[in-house]
Amino acid sequence: MTTFWTYDYACAIHEEWKYLHRSRWTKVKALYIMTRHLPFFLIVMYLSLNFAPNEKPNKCRILINVYSSLSQISIICSECxxxxxxxxxxxxxRIVLVGLLSTAFAMAVTSVSVRFATIATSYVTTSAISGIPSCSWSSSGALYFMSFILLFVFQLGLITLTLTRAIQSWWSTKGPLQAILVKHNIFYYVCGLLLSAVNVLVPAAFPNSPYYTALENFQVCVLAILATRMHLHLWHLDQHMHNSDALIYICMSDMSPADCTV
Known part of the structure; x- marks a missing residue:
């Protein structure tokens, strides 16, 4: 996971620098910076939890709570x-906005509550790796993965809304369906949905698997990559449309409608 995230960051650093340098400061840009760099802190903390010597279960529980908080914030930022x-x-x-915000708020509150309730009742150990007193913990079954079920349902709602819009656009323009789907960024939505499905199905199929947290951490990392990559892609499309070397105040920095990217 560390290698994967580092490789993606290295591949996108040139495009990212152009975006940070040329785009105007907005709330979306601040959200981008936060979403893009949270996985760095998560990876560092995850490695510390697994490899740094720690002989106190109480301290382990605190570190796990901090890590889980950052993980939840990263997912929320990506989904934003x-x-x-x-x-x-x-x-x-406005109706779509109210529906999205109310659903996201309910999902976030429920997911965070379930997550920390299960951590509080889980067994924390300091001997996950032989010879290294690192921190690990055992989840309390299906309740812990309720957050992934909620995330899956929310992502399914987003992709349904997006597909509906894409099909409407396809009917009105009679253009190639593949081009319409690419224009509406369906690929990014589908990847996020598949990751959530894996995190729901694997625990159900393999209830005693020790790789739950690895799958969760991978999803958090990839969701951040998908979200920021999508934003960079839209920004560069708009920049290419302007075809100018001057400082550009770009509408895609606020993720404006698809018609703006035609």
Whole structure:
């Protein structure tokens, strides 16, 4: 996971620097910076939990709580990009916005509550790796993965809204369906949905698997990559449309409607 994230960061650093240097400062840009760099702190902390000597279970529980908090924040930030994009694809429809915000709030509160309730009742150990008194913990079964079920349902709602908009666009333009789907960023939505499905199905199929947290951490990392990559892609599309070397105040920095990227 560390190698994967580092490789992606190295591949995108040139495009990212152009975005940070040329785009104007907005709330979305601040969200981008936060979403992009949270996985770095998560990876460092994850490695510390697994390899740094720690002989106190209470301290382990505190570190696990901090890590889980950062993980939840990272997921929320990533999903915010998909929410903003969906809202933009629906031409800033207020009903869609209210529905997205209310659903996201309910999902976030429930997911965070379930997560920390299960951590509080889980067994924390300091001997996950032989010879290294590192921190690990055992989840309390299906309740812990309720957060992934909620995330899956929320992502399914986002992809349904996006597909509906894409099909409407396809019917009105009669253009190639593949081009319409690419324009509406369906690939990014589908990847996020598949990751959530894996995190729901694997625990159900293999209830005694020791790799739950590894799958969760991978999803958190990839969701951040998908969200920021989608935003960079939209930004560069808009920049290419302007075809200018001057400082550009780009509408895609606010994830504006799909018609703006044609």
């Amino acid at each position: 990009f998909f929410m903003i994009r969906t809202y933009a694809l629906w031409n800033n429809n």
